[in-house]
Amino acid sequence: MSDKKRIFSGVQPSGIITLGNYLGAIKNWTQLQDEYDCIYCIVDLHTLTVRQDPKELRQRSLSLAAIFLACGLDPAKNIIFLQSHVSAHAELTWILNCYTYFGELSRMTQFKDKSQKHPDNVNVGLFDYPVLMAADILLYQTDLVPVGLDQKQHLEITRDIAIRFNNIYGNVFKVPEVYIPKVGAKIMSLQDPTSKMSKSDENENNYISLLDPPDVIMRKFRRAVTDSETVIRYDEENKPGISNLMNIYSSLTGKSFEEIESEFAGKNYGEFKAAVGETTVEALKPIQEKYYFLMQNKDYLQEILKQGAENASRIANRTLAKVYHKVGLLPRL
Numbered sequence: 001m002s003d004k005k006r007i008f009s010g011v012q013p014s015g016i017i018t019l020g021n022y023l024g025a026i027k028n029w030t031q032l033q034d035e036y037d038c039i040y041c042i043v044d045l046h047t048l049t050v051r052q053d054p055k056e057l058r059q060r061s062l063s064l065a066a067i068f069l070a071c072g073l074d075p076a077k078n079i080i081f082l083q084s085h086v087s088a089h090a091e092l093t094w095i096l097n098c099y100t101y102f103g104e105l106s107r108m109t110q111f112k113d114k115s116q117k118h119p120d121n122v123n124v125g126l127f128d129y130p131v132l133m134a135a136d137i138l139l140y141q142t143d144l145v146p147v148g149l150d151q152k153q154h155l156e157i158t159r160d161i162a163i164r165f166n167n168i169y170g171n172v173f174k175v176p177e178v179y180i181p182k183v184g185a186k187i188m189s190l191q192d193p194t195s196k197m198s199k200s201d202e203n204e205n206n207y208i209s210l211l212d213p214p215d216v217i218m219r220k221f222r223r224a225v226t227d228s229e230t231v232i233r234y235d236e237e238n239k240p241g242i243s244n245l246m247n248i249y250s251s252l253t254g255k256s257f258e259e260i261e262s263e264f265a266g267k268n269y270g271e272f273k274a275a276v277g278e279t280t281v282e283a284l285k286p287i288q289e290k291y292y293f294l295m296q297n298k299d300y301l302q303e304i305l306k307q308g309a310e311n312a313s314r315i316a317n318r319t320l321a322k323v324y325h326k327v328g329l330l331p332r333l
């Protein structure tokens with residue numbers, strides 16, 4: 001095994017990923033792949049907390065693998081796999097459930113938000129979501145977890161569970177650190193810039209999908225909600241729409257907010273939106289080309305997932321065996 005530090009992160013195959021997922025998470029993953037040992041998981045079990053169409057879910061899981069590769073993740077450098085292919089995730093979840101308190105899970109904002117969104121299906125899985133996520137991370141003795149800002153609270157509970165378990169049984173789990181990008185950590189909805197851009201949003205105009213064709217991208221940006229001023233200036237509180245567009249533009253071009261403000265001084269919102277749209281179209285073009293090419297070769301994608309699951313299982317089962325032993329389960333001979 002290499003002495004590089006280990007990264008673990010995941011994305012739900014709950015829809016086609018958005019520009020938010022890309023800028024908040026996946027884009028950074030590609031920049032970390034040389035420096036770290038990276039494990040990237042398509043967290044299909046997590047999506048079951050919301051009703052899914054089985055056929056579509058299968059299709060989206062494979063499609064997400066293609067998107068990972070299209071975004072630049074090299075399968076020779078990273079382990080890419082499906083959560084449901086490594087049974088240790090579900091198994092460790094059960095154990096960790098017994099070391100997690102009802103009260104702390106009740107405080108999770110994602111749980112509260114999603115319960116409100118799906119009041120007819122507030123299932124136990126939704127409540128337990130953070131524990132499965134903790135199991136994902138802790139199984140791999142992860143050093144660093146690159147995620148968007150919305151996942152910070154889940155990382156905190158993961159750390160709390162790990163520390164609690166270690167305090168009882170000695171050093172079983174590495175306590176992971178969160179890695180949140182400086183820009184792009186929270187891309188907001190285009191129609192409601194006070195809430196997060198989310199791939200399972202019912203209104204398609206709220207998000208840019210990574211696979212949206214150029215005319216759709218341009219249209220969605222053109223319609224993005226702004227404000228009644230005319231100045232392009234970063235001010236999250238009073239100008240959430242424009243600030244969100246600046247965030248997207250900054251994250252794609254590497255330009256600072258000051259640079260953007262002077263680039264668009266004297267220009268109107270329409271011109272700025274068109275520039276953000278064009279930059280997005282250009283950034284997504286090579287990703288989309290690669291994606292459609294990969295989707296013609298499903299056997300190749302399946303093979304990567306198979307290899308990934310084998311490599312991931314090897315690491316995960318080592319941690320699981322240790323945990324089983326520590327808590328007093330008799331080994332199977």
Ligand code: ATP
Pocket residue numbers: 010011012013014015018020021022023024025146147148149150151184185186187188196197198199200201
């Ligand atoms: P869902 O809509 O099904 O809840 P989601 O779009 O919120 O999904 P996840 O699969 O839960 O996306 O998240 C994958 C990664 O993308 C996580 O690291 C998460 O923090 C990041 N992420 C999600 N939405 C955004 C966003 N709007 N801005 C930045 N990062 C984001």
Ligand code: LTN
Pocket residue numbers: 008009010011012043046132133136137145147151154
């Ligand atoms: N909950 C995460 C997805 C996720 C994840 C993980 C991220 C599941 N398991 C482990 C990092 C590490 C989300 O983005 N909603």
